[in-house]
Amino acid sequence: xxxxxxxxxxxxxNHYIMPSLKHLHDITTLxxxxxxxxxxxxxxxxLPPNIENLILNNNSISTLINCIHxxxxxxxxxxxxxxIPILDGTLLYYIEVLDMSRCRVxxxxxxxxxxxxxxxxxxxxxxxxxxxxxxxxxxxxSNLINTFPTINHRMCNLDIxxxxxxxxxxxxxxxxxxxxxxxxxxxxxTDIYESDRYPSTSCTGGYTYNNTYGYNNSHYSSDHLYKTSxxxxxxxxxxxxxxxxxxx
Numbered sequence: 001x002x003x004x005x006x007x008x009x010x011x012x013x014n015h016y017i018m019p020s021l022k023h024l025h026d027i028t029t030l031x032x033x034x035x036x037x038x039x040x041x042x043x044x045x046x047l048p049p050n051i052e053n054l055i056l057n058n059n060s061i062s063t064l065i066n067c068i069h070x071x072x073x074x075x076x077x078x079x080x081x082x083x084i085p086i087l088d089g090t091l092l093y094y095i096e097v098l099d100m101s102r103c104r105v106x107x108x109x110x111x112x113x114x115x116x117x118x119x120x121x122x123x124x125x126x127x128x129x130x131x132x133x134x135x136x137x138x139x140x141x142s143n144l145i146n147t148f149p150t151i152n153h154r155m156c157n158l159d160i161x162x163x164x165x166x167x168x169x170x171x172x173x174x175x176x177x178x179x180x181x182x183x184x185x186x187x188x189x190t191d192i193y194e195s196d197r198y199p200s201t202s203c204t205g206g207y208t209y210n211n212t213y214g215y216n217n218s219h220y221s222s223d224h225l226y227k228t229s230x231x232x233x234x235x236x237x238x239x240x241x242x243x244x245x246x247x248x
Contacts, residue, residue, distance in 0.1 A: 003027070008048065011035070011055075018043035025049055028073075033057040044069045057081050067091045079103065085124075089115065101139070111135065121159070131155070141181070151177065161185070 001019075002009040008027045010019065012034035021027065027048040037043055037059040044066060047054070053076040061082040068091040070077075076097040084103045089112035092098065097117040105123040112118075117137040128140060128149040135152065139159040146164040155177050162184035168174070 007031070018046040020046045021048045022046060028052040029055070031055040033059070036060045038062070039064075039066055041066050041069055047071065047074075049073075052076065054078070064088060064091060067095075068093075070094065087111075087120070089113070141184075148174070 001013075003024070006026055006028040008021065008024060008029070009031045011031045015032065015035040015037060017040070018032065018037060021030065022045075025048070028050055030048060030051055030053070033055055034057070037056060039056065039059070039061045049071065050073050051071060052073055054074055055078045057078055058081040059079070061079055062084060064084065064087070067077075070092070072094050074094055077092070077095050078099040080099055081102045082100075084100065084105060086107050086109060087100060087105050088109040089095070089098070090110045092112035092115075094114070095112045096114055098112060098115060099119040101119045101121040101123070103123060105120060105125060108120075108125065108127075108129055111129070111132045113132070114134050115132060116134055118135060119139040120143070121139045121141045123140075123143050125140065125143040125145055127147065128145060130150040131138065131152055133152045133154065136154050137157045138149075138155070139157075140149070141159045141161040141163070143163050145160065146166065148160070148165060148167070148169050151158065151173055153173050153176050157179045158177050159181040161181045165182065165185035165187050168182060168187040174180075
């Protein structure tokens with residue numbers, strides 16, 4: 001075990017059961033990656049009492065059913081590289097940031113009720129349900145999605161690159177996405193909006209751009225929002241590869 005400030009590291013120690021850390025009242029971040037934990041009720045009871053961020057990457061977790069026992073202090077959960085086919089976030093009452101990339105997720109039943117940032121990249125998803133109003137940052141890249149998700153008007157960042165999209169629905173809500181990444185899709189439409197400040201470029205199957213409201217890589221403060229103007233084009237964007245996020 002290694003403790004630095006408010007961080008405790010027990011990664012890659014071959015733990016089958018979470019060791020008791022209930023006495024570590026000052027710890028707010030715990031990294032227990034690379035063990036063989038299944039996230040049992042006892043594992044959760046052994047967590048530091050004031051835990052805020054929990055990292056359980058590359059363990060043996062297959063279900064989130066015991067997450068109902070998480071303490072209300074826990075806001076961030078990373079479970080990358082586990083095998084959790086279904087995301088049912090109804091029991092993740094307090095989670096605001098969730099990373100479930102590379103978990104072989106093939107279905108989303110519900111999102112966590114107050115989720116703000118969600119990473120579901122590199123999974124097996126075909127469909128994404130309507131997104132909650134609280135969600136402002138979503139990564140669903142490298143899945144099998146062929147329909148653009150129903151988003152909310154508060155979305156700051158959406159990465160839907162390397163999926164199976166053939167159409168990008170341009171409407172008043174999608175035009176307010178701050179940073180949108182569609183690289184690696186075959187989006188082809190006559191209803192594309194593109195920034196007046198940046199010329200058209202060609203790339204491999206998709207495009208990435210900052211939309212009407214951009215987000216300047218700070219923590220969701222309106223002080224860092226900036227605005228660009230867009231013109232409507234009749235271009236089929238099949239091929240745009242060097243394009244980067246437009247940041248003023």
